[in-house]
Amino acid sequence: MLICAVVITLMRNLFAGAILLSIYSLLASTFFMTMDAVDVAFTEAAVGAGISTILVLATLLHVGHDTKPAKTLRVLPLLVTVFVAGLLIYGLHDMPGFGQANNPVHTHPIAEYYIENSESDTKSPNMVTAILASYRGYDTLGEVTVVFTAGIGVLLLLGGRRKNNKRKADPKIS
Amino acid sequence: MNHHIVLRVVAKLLIPSILLFALYTQFHGDYGPGGGFQAGVIYTAAFILHTLVFGLENTKKIISPTLVQVLSAVGVILYASVGFASIFLGGNFLEYGALIPSALPHAANPGGQHLGILLVELGVGITVSSVILSIFYNFAAEDDSDIEADGIPNEKGKHE
Structure with missing residues (x-):
């Protein structure tokens, strides 16, 4: 996935970039699949890999396949990008550790309520559907x-x- | 693209099964992965495949842009009217338990919940599917100066 993302940024041909984005989405959906988030994987595969690629390709049909080569190195956009990326990476340190048992996701009482009662409340074995369509x-x-x-x-x-x-x-x- | 017989045959085989899978995703969303959003996208994918193989004009004959625009509103209205129906049947807004009369209190009426979720997901599916199709129609449309003038779609549309 990382290789795919890096290659997309280096790509000058927009057509190849669009296809690589689609592959990236497909890889992301397998990633969600291994995390047991089946509904999210489903959506990512259908929307990310399918529909948005089609829309990007349809747009490319109108605007052409190649980017203009960048002539000068622009300093301000580069600085802004580095600054924002730095902020995001700095913010990562405040995130709870991945898969830790005492994360807020696992300790908040509402998660327990959903797990125990969603099936008897809504007769729907798929908890995601129950939460999306009924509780929320x-x-x-x-x-x-x-x-x-x-x-x-x-x-x-x-x-x-x-x-x-x-x-x-x-x-x-x- | 009329000479691509393999593409046409494969598309004709694939489109019905894509539609069927979309309907399965739609109505089986309570039990397995899926739901209105995914079903709507897959349903549209079948029409987009039809567009790619048979051309935009032929797909527009099957499901016209006007119908697509009307349907995208119908989905939202269906969702909201489920909410209002549960108000008129004596519950709160979107309280599905009120939809089917029973002796149980509204919160403990799974039958009504089931019907409510089904209808609401159908609304989501209709809206998502038709909005994406209408966006696709707009993105894929050629310059109208070519079409409107002589009624013949230009080459771009056929090769999409």
Whole structure:
């Protein structure tokens, strides 16, 4: 996975980059799979490796496959990147250790409640579905609305562009 | 892409099974991995495969962009109306226990919970699937000056 990520940043050909991103997502989904997060792995494989690759390729069709070679080394963006990366790595030290028994995830009483009661409460053996659709139904309603809004946003941006093109094109014809 | 007979045959074999798998993911989400979001994405993947092989215009004949836009709203409305239905049946917003009348208190009525989760996941699936398809339609659309003028899709669309 790390090799894949590094190669993506070095890649000048955007087409190969898109395919590598897809492979990266697929590797990530196998990674989630080994962590027993089946639902997340499912989503990563379908969305990350499948749909977003298609969307990126469809975009490449419009903008071309190659990046312009960078001529000068720009200092400010480099500094910002290094600074943010440093902050993130510094923040890592505050994260609880991986797989420790006394992590907040394991000690918070709500996790125990879900594990013990989700099946009898909702008759749904898949705890993830029970939590997403029932215990956190408000949350999921909000998420669906966000997805819907995103769809409307794309329609407004891209659909509007094409109508404008048509309007511009019409006077030329007449 | 009409000359690629292998691609067309394989696509015709694959598309129904992808759709079937999406429906399985949708309605089996309570029992195994999956749910509305994943099912919606897989369902759309079948239509995208159809677009790649048979061209954008043919897919738009099967499921028109207008229908896709209407469906993306239908999903959200279905989700929200489950919430309102449970209010009218005497529970709180999105309290699925109220959906099926029973002597038990709402919180202890798994049958209603089950129906509620099923409907809500269906709403999620419909919205996700149609939003992604409408985004894809917009991304894949060629410059309309070519299509609108003579009604013939240009070469780009066929090779996508």
